[in-house]
Amino acid sequence: MDLGIAGRVAIVTGASAGIGYAVADELLANGASVLVVARNEARLNQAAEKLLGRKGAKVATLAADVAKPESAEIIVGKSIEAFGGLHILVNNAGRAHAGGLMNSSEEDWEEMTGVKLTSMRRMCKAAIPHMQKAGWGRIVNMSSIGGIYPNPKLFVSHVLSAAINNLTKSLAMEVAKDGILVNAIGIGAVATDNWTNNMVPAVRRARQEFSTLSDDDVIARISAELTPVGRAGTAREIAAIAAFLSSDRNGFVTGDTIEASGGADRFM
Numbered sequence: 509m510d511l512g513i514a515g516r517v518a519i520v521t522g523a524s525a526g527i528g529y530a531v532a533d534e535l536l537a538n539g540a541s542v543l544v545v546a547r548n549e550a551r552l553n554q555a556a557e558k559l560l561g562r563k564g565a566k567v568a569t570l571a572a573d574v575a576k577p578e579s580a581e582i583i584v585g586k587s588i589e590a591f592g593g594l595h596i597l598v599n600n601a602g603r604a605h606a607g608g609l610m611n612s613s614e615e616d617w618e619e620m621t622g623v624k625l626t627s628m629r630r631m632c633k634a635a636i637p638h639m640q641k642a643g644w645g646r647i648v649n650m651s652s653i654g655g656i657y658p659n660p661k662l663f664v665s666h667v668l669s670a671a672i673n674n675l676t677k678s679l680a681m682e683v684a685k686d687g688i689l690v691n692a693i694g695i696g697a698v699a700t701d702n703w704t705n706n707m708v709p710a711v712r713r714a715r716q717e718f719s720t721l722s723d724d725d726v727i728a729r730i731s732a733e734l735t736p737v738g739r740a741g742t743a744r745e746i747a748a749i750a751a752f753l754s755s756d757r758n759g760f761v762t763g764d765t766i767e768a769s770g771g772a773d774r775f776m
């Protein structure tokens with residue numbers, strides 16, 4: 509399927525690894541120019557090198573922390589400078605926080621709110637004037653299945669995911685008249701560094717019987733137990749949905765949170 513985005517300009521935050529990298533690669537494969545953003549410059553440059561391996565790929569990089577107040581304007585400014593416009597924004601940077609209300613700290617809440625929710629609000633606000641000028645825009649916000657089906661073991665992440673879904677719907681109604689469609693993806697368990705670093709330790713604490721398993725085997729076991737399709741998802745599977753939502757082939761889906769969880773309503 510031709511997504512009709514050749515020549516469009518995209519920003520993907522958190523694009524040096526995992527789902528964000530796969531989204532950037534998918535958009536490039538469809539002829540978009542992509543600004544990839546993440547904090548660690550060395551890892552970002554390595555990712556960009558790999559992405560540039562795709563024939564004709566137009567990639568720019570910016571090392572930035574989306575949680576910083578000034579970052580949104582700087583990131584959007586870089587897209588205009590590098591590619592002369594902005595049509596697609598994929599708000600993907602972030603991670604999970606495992607724990608309930610009683611074992612999450614003020615710092616956890618502040619940090620997670622900054623990187624997941626506040627950064628999205630700022631990025632959307634900075635990006636939308638350029639999409640309005642172009643008369644066409646697509647925004648995809650990475651959320652969690654827990655924004656729809658909350659799991660108290662992931663309190664902070666899931667409260668913020670519900671807020672992201674609400675932001676998505678509200679903003680979609682505000683900008684539909686401008687040709688801008690805004691959607692979220694309610695992601696289930698997808699095997700990335702995020703899962704290994706932030707989820708596996710919590711699963712191990714709760715499940716002593718997993719102590720001899722490798723991290724990959726822990727993910728496989730927990731996914732087989734909780735996911736109807738019997739496995740964790742892949743970054744490529746989420747990227748395919750993000751690419752469709754970012755494309756000209758999507759003209760009628762907006763304000764939605766697409767459930768992409770292999771049928772699961774929880775992943776821990």
Ligand SMILES: NC(=O)c1ccc[n+]([C@@H]2O[C@H](COP(=O)([O-])OP(=O)(O)OC[C@H]3O[C@@H](n4cnc5c(N)ncnc54)[C@H](OP(=O)(O)O)[C@@H]3O)[C@@H](O)[C@H]2O)c1
Nearest residue numbers: 522524525526527546547548573574601602695698700702
């Ligand atoms: N994997 C899952 O099962 C799952 C489930 C539900 C939701 N999600 C959401 O999907 C998104 C992608 O997750 P993933 O699993 O692909 O994570 P990942 O593999 O850990 O990759 C995260 C990416 O975001 C970047 N990043 C993190 N914090 C950042 C910040 N403050 N500013 C800029 N870049 C930042 C990281 O690079 P640097 O560290 O160098 O900045 C990296 O490129 C996240 O928002 C996550 O919450 C994932």
